[in-house]
Amino acid sequence: MKKPNPAIFHKLYGEKKPKVTYYARDFIDYVLMILLCILVVSLSYGFGHAMSMIGLGLCAVMLVAFIIRHGIELRVPVILRKPQEVFYMVVYKLQNLKLIYFTAIGLLLLENILIAATPNLPHHVELTRKVALYLFYIHFIFITAFRTVILADHLAKKELVREVLMQTPWRRVIRENTNMAFEVLHAYCTGVLTHIMSIAPWYLIITHCNFSVIFMPAVCLINIIVQVKWYKAFNAWFYRDHWLGHNSEFEFLFLHGAHHDAIPSGMIAVAENGFLEGFMRFTIGAPVPFYNPVISFLVYTFDIKTDIELHQYIPGIFPKLSKTQIESTQHATHHYGPLEPYSLGTKMNCIKSEDFKEKFEWIPDELNNSIELDEELTGFKWDNATYRNTLRLWDKYQI
Template sequence: MATMMRATDVMAKNDPAIFHKLYGTKRPRVVYYKKDFVDYVLMILLSALAIIFSYGFSSAMSIAGLVLCGFMLVTFVMRHGAEFRIPAVFRKPHELFYMFAYKLQNLKSVYFIALGLLLLENLLIAATPNLPHHVEGIRKVALYLFYAHFLSITLYRTAILIDHLLKKELVREILMQTAWQRVIKQETNITLEIIHAYCIGVLTHIVLIAPWYLVIIYAKFSVIFLPVVLGLNVLIHMRWAKVLNAWFYRDHWLGHNSELEFIFLHGTHHDAIPSGLIAVAENGFLEGFLRHTIGFPTTFYNPILTFVIYMYDTKIDIDTHQYIPGIFPRMPRKLLEVAQHSTHHYGPLEPYSIGLKFDGHGDFKDFHKGRPDEIRNSIRLDEELTGFRWDNPTFRQILSLYDKYHNN
């Protein structure tokens, strides 16, 4: 009976009718067009509002974010053109409701547990005002960690920018041999493309960590409860790791197959060259804000643990998005061999999952040690739901380019 129940659970969990559910019309998207201009403007305005709401109008984070929002509008016109038409969000306003319905339906139990634990800690702090919780001290430390995270990642991203600019003709040469030849040509301003990718990464980062900033400012954390809360947060995060791939597949699939989700949420992640410059945990501008408000539990952890997780995840995501070989940070070939997300950035929509396959690769016996099989072999979900083939022409071409250019 137990075996039958487990089998039923797996079948239900991996049912294409659930993972590929759409209330509206399926419109696969991977690029912006000039017809998207008005929608793009609205998306940028919403991103700007999220920044101002979170950081305040006059803060350094807001000023930087708003300047980058303006830059995004200018570069959209330069790169795609502009066509004035009734925006999709006005033609299909009901899809906004669908968008939030998808997010709520995809929430996992660990999200509510993490949020509930944060609320419980705040209730206990309020109920014991005479205890030495040192709330303001923890908030001060949390803010230091917040800015240390953003600045250190931005410095790292800037080092990557410099190497791309120094080797910009190599960037052009490589991309012109891929599906990116539709964008990158001999006459293309490759410097603009590189700077554009960098700015997308920085702006995405500013918007993504805004929910964490709000939690730091408005929630309370107690030094008394710190050991217990951290321990529980770690347990929650271990559970999150087991369901992350399924959650991500569904959300990512929507980001490419719902037109509104692509334009307003995920599209900016694909609107720049496939480089570590763009990467902030697989997110677009507003997508990062929404995912870390109604999606990821990490925002609601004690800020010390959130800092550690964000540092690790963002750094790893940058490194594993460097799909232009020969440019810093250079991804080891053995890592490229077990990760298919590069395929996704070089043309095909699939895979939608995290896209890893560690089985059969002895070099990675200790890599991702402690991570559940749902992450270590996350590609199985694509293989089951879409028939994705690991050995595919795009992936072979990526490996070939790596062998040709990695040691340049």
């Protein structure tokens, strides 16, 4: 296996400025980010569309929540202080693209060319679009319902949420007088808005591209092959993009920051994304929106539901991660303060249970032992104080 090169994974054209949270001085940048979210949602779904209305309402909620949680401090926004960072961001995204991404787009373009070239064949384009839209809404409703069940359990156990978080670095935010219902609702709204933003590229593909019933079997088969290869490439792609999200001030403020602004609950999770980041990653990064809608539906639903479950870092609350699951990952460590790890943070090699390992045998080693990338690039240590504290909390609260 080729040794990862820090010069590639940690490449930065501008100033390195590690960030893991928002501050009052970030208010203007946050406002601009929310305005961009409003623009993206409105243009993607249409100004009068229900998804736009929900998205716009959530944007307003998030802006008010920022003021309540962080306050307001005025300063020149980073986009004016360092306008070149916008260009750098685009360059980073393009440099990090994998061949798999172009394969997915190429197949979609080929299908549309063939449909246009054979108008007399029974492609049933309108039928496939109608089915695709049904799948889109079923996906959104299902994930939102799942997220809402999690919300209900957090609200019912909000004092447990407080008790747990006050034993972690989140005690800088969560105190005895903190309104936990507000914090829980903020996390829920974060997840729903991120979800709306992240599936917007899929909606655009559904409404602007054609899909053929005739080509569907072959296209779906190729999509599955592409997705398997994407799973193998994902951790390296994610590490690079995630590293930028924490070490480029612009990328944190405008892309990744929202993912760390809310409490570390499954409610916030949408494939590791912030608001605009979700739209960007599924437009210039991940191949998923460009698949046949059936495959996109399956992948989006599986990945987002799994990500929600794997982001439940407050023990004792639905959906409950087992002790073995929390032992096998360091992503909780990342959400409890330290910047590292930047990868998905999994290490299946450290798990003794063979039954547990067998459940994940189908997953590529690049994902099952993704922490190896951090260990080689940053010297990350698996046995660390934050990880030990997380395990202690699981022993104490995960009944």
